[in-house]
């Protein structure tokens with residue numbers, strides 16, 4: 740899912756940035772020594788190598804009924820621990836070492852946030868835009884469950900794409916939920932979370948922003964706050980990250 744969604748989002752961001760940069764995005768010399776041209780070219784390979792986007796979606800499609808099933812067959816996953824940014828990842832110790840491409844279990848993250856007994860929304864109550872986006876994502880999750888249950892699968896790869904979006908949104912929610920106590924005030928406040936959820940909800944339901952979410956296309960005041968935070972990181976020579984990230988020397 741990450742291999743499909745991240746390159747896809749990066750390509751979108753670069754495409755959108757090229758609209759703003761206009762001719763500057765096209766020139767290979769002069770402006771910023773043509774670095775944008777190099778970024779645009781380099782980004783394009785990420786959705787091709789190590790399995791093209793279509794291949795990723797095709798693989799996910801073949802596993803959708805497993806992924807959408809609640810719980811796992813053979814072990815319980817502690818999603819809190821899994822998403823705890825202060826705890827090193829557990830060593831990989833699967834119950835079977837048999838080589839397999841597909842995961843026969845469910846998806847705890849999507850189930851937790853968008854499943855039947857979905858996690859409480861009161862966590863986000865202070866941010867109505869986040870609540871609206873989560874509600875929209877839950878509607879999409881319900882529609883997807885229904886399509887899988889009734890076997891009303893379209894011939895294209897749209898359900899797999901939809902699932903990737905839901906998983907990304909559930910990951911954002913879980914990362915924020917588990918780590919907000921130790922994040923900097925800018926990350927813990929969750930403005931980034933609201934913007935991510937709104938963007939993902941927009942991708943899931945339609946391609947143009949929904950006015951019912953109350954924000955404008957640029958993220959309004961929330962967008963400004965996140966922009967100021969990101970600009971501060973850039974000016975201090977830091978990478979954009981929820982937690983401080985040490986740069987390689």
Ligand SMILES: Cc1cc2nc3c(=O)[nH]c(=O)nc-3n(C[C@H](O)[C@H](O)[C@H](O)COP(=O)(O)OP(=O)(O)OC[C@H]3O[C@@H](n4cnc5c(N)ncnc54)[C@H](O)[C@@H]3O)c2cc1C
Nearest residue numbers: 783784786787788789790791792793794795796797798896
């Ligand atoms: C700069 C660069 C570096 C690379 N480095 C490496 C490397 O280090 N190691 C390595 O192993 N490879 C490497 N590759 C190769 C890369 O992994 C392949 O190009 C990539 O996997 C796509 O394969 P292909 O180009 O043969 O396209 P094809 O497999 O011919 O695919 C053509 C089209 O058909 C679609 N398609 C194919 N099969 C399916 C399917 N089952 N379902 C749905 N759609 C399908 C594809 O999505 C694509 O749109 C590199 C490529 C480049 C350009």
